[in-house]
Amino acid sequence: MDKLEALKKYFGHEGFRPGQEKLIDGILSGRDVLGVMPTGGGKSLCYQIPALLLPGLTVVISPLISLMKDQVMALRQVGISADFLNSSQSEEEMRAVYRRAWAGRYKLLYVAPERLAAEGFLNLCRETQISLAAVDEAHCVSQWGQDFRPSYLKIPEFLAQLASRPPVAAFTATATGEVRRDMTRLLGLQDPLTLVTGFDRPNLYFDVLRPKKKEATLLALVEERREKSGIIYCSTRNAVEKVCALLQSRGFPATRYHAGLEEAERRQNQEDFRFDRKPVMVATNAFGMGIDKSNVSYVIHYNMPKSLEAYYQEAGRAGRDGEGADCILLYSGTDLVTARFLLENGRDNKELSDVEREETIRRDYERLEAMRLYCAAEGCYRGSLLDYFGQEHSGTCGNCGNCRGDFVTQDVTRQAQMVLSCVKRAQDLLGYHVGSSLIAQTLKGSRSQKVREKGLDRLSTYGLMRGETAREIGGCIQLLVDKGYLLRDSEYGGLLLTAKAGEVLFRGERVERSVRLIPPPEPLSREEGPRRRERLPAQGEEGLFQALKKLRYRLAQKENVPPFMIFSNAVLTDMAAKRPRNLAEILEVSGVGEKKAERYGTAFLLAIEEYLGE
Secondary structure (H helix, E strand, C coil): CCHHHHHHHHHCCCCCCCCHHHHHHHHHCCCCEEEECCCCCCHHHHHHHHHHHCCCEEEEECCCHHHHHHHHHHHHHCCCCEEEECCCCCHHHHHHHHHHHHCCCCCEEEECHHHHHCHHHHHHHHCCCEEEEEECCHHHHCCCCCCCCHHHHHHHHHHHCCCCCCCEEEEECCCCHHHHHHHHHHCCCCCCEEEECCCCCCCEEEEEECCCCHHHHHHHHHHHCCCCEEEEECCCHHHHHHHHHHHHHCCCCEEEECCCCCHHHHHHHHHHHHCCCCCEEEECCCCCCCCCCCCEEEEEECCCCCCHHHHHHHHCCCCCCCCCEEEEEECCHHHHHHHHHHHHCCCCCCCCCHHHHHHHHHHHHHHHHHHHHHHCCCCCHHHHHHHHCCCCCCCCCCCEHHHHCEEEEEECHHHHHHHHHHHHHHHHHHCCCCEHHHHHHHHHCCCCHHHHHCCHHHCCCCCCCCCCCHHHHHHHHHHHHHCCCEEECCCCCEEEECCCHHHHHHCCCCCEEEEEEECCCCCCCCCCCCCCCCCCCCHHHHHHHHHHHHHHHHHHHHHCCCHHHCCCHHHHHHHHHHCCCCHHHHCCCCCCCHHHHHHHHHHHHHHHHHHHHC
8 A cells, every 4th residue: 555545545535735745755765854734734644644654653742632532533533543642541541552552553652742751651662663753743842932841852862762763753833943943953853854835724714803892792703603613712711711601691602621620621621612512612722732623613812812823823723624714813902911911920931041031031022022013914914924934925815804804094193293292201201211001191181190190190292182092092102113103112111212203293204004994894705715725515515515414413423523523524515516326436525535435425325315305
């Protein structure tokens, strides 16, 4: 059996996605490889196909229990022998896995990086032919990445203790150039074949909304997607509790996930989400990396994340099956305050030196600023993301809120002059620089104790912007920072005038900003959108598609597996279009391999025949 035969037999595909074949060939030739591929780009196939073709055992180092379980369940569904070792298992269950591994029953064995040093596991690997070591979520090895796990640094030590070092295949979805260099160095990759297939996910629609009332906007967004599965990310546990309670009070089948819940409840809530018993998950970033649920149709960020790496990874949990999906961020200025607080109070990593800790702090703030600039972008959101990850792209994508919204240019010179003048007068009065909050209060005409104590209510600029909201004044201040008229002190946050400010104050330079005039149109249907890779069932296929979904759900309930593990929505869409009449024809449906055709083919053929008969 060769790689293409394995792809068709087990996974039901006729050909590889971009980059997969080159990485697979590299592994099969004995080379180390480093693959950076977008979520949904098929990273796991790059080591699963070689695992089937190579002798012996492939060890997959994976960071999360939930990811291991999903991957192993999916492999077993297509007839591939695989298992995992992790802390969720009892001693008896682990001994059973060890016995089967010693007997050569597995092609793939998933383990957490912390288990690599366990004596029992080391003995197994020393005396078993390990043909490949695959490192999933490999960016975790870099302390400059957003998900640093010190246990990943022990991987080279583990490899050195084996009888012979196998090829090492490292994969991730989000990594800047610096993190990619860290992965190569810290994992000890030897002359790796490095392939970056790109970060673009054409089937994802990106947008940033700045609602006055987040709760009302969230309810409207979820209502529009009531029949779909989605994730809503919040920055704090308290926000998760409030948002989940709100959705449940309005009749949405929502559940929650954060580190403050008991392990049993987290496990149950995650299962309810995976099995579509509660298709809406409200969670902190504790719910996350490697979630292998293919039918997530939307990801809404109720708060701004702390970095673009985190945002893109979380948003990328939508549309893993290639279907069109929406990634919407609800932004407000308070999100920035919350993010800064979380950064300040989340640095207790004792394994870093003082110098490393200081450098980590600096980079954290750089990432936060990049995240804020994305939220403030006036151009293509997809372009902003791809710029950050160093990928070239066209000027517009046609599938994000800014590319599809209507904009108007506003002259805000007068407001800018008021802000700049207030900053200058406050500095002259106090002898030091004050922050944007105090400047905004002064311009608003606030009677707060701090304003009065400092005498800012006596400035000629006091109350000049009384007719504007605090949010509008804050937006104007930030615009002036972004355009280089103001500088924010990095240590204390005080505002300083730059030389450019004089052009506005004294020499007639105009300040303009682009404002989205009306809300963007609804995301394009998968038939209309020029960048959608997949489509919704055509009008004549929708009824059959729904019938197949109902059958899938019944089978999933009977077998106690998530529905998407039987067939993804993309498979059902293709099946509804092709309407196979026999087992040979059902194998022509993209994503149907031999094992699944054998197990489920007859049931789906009967459902198609029944529907067409009606």
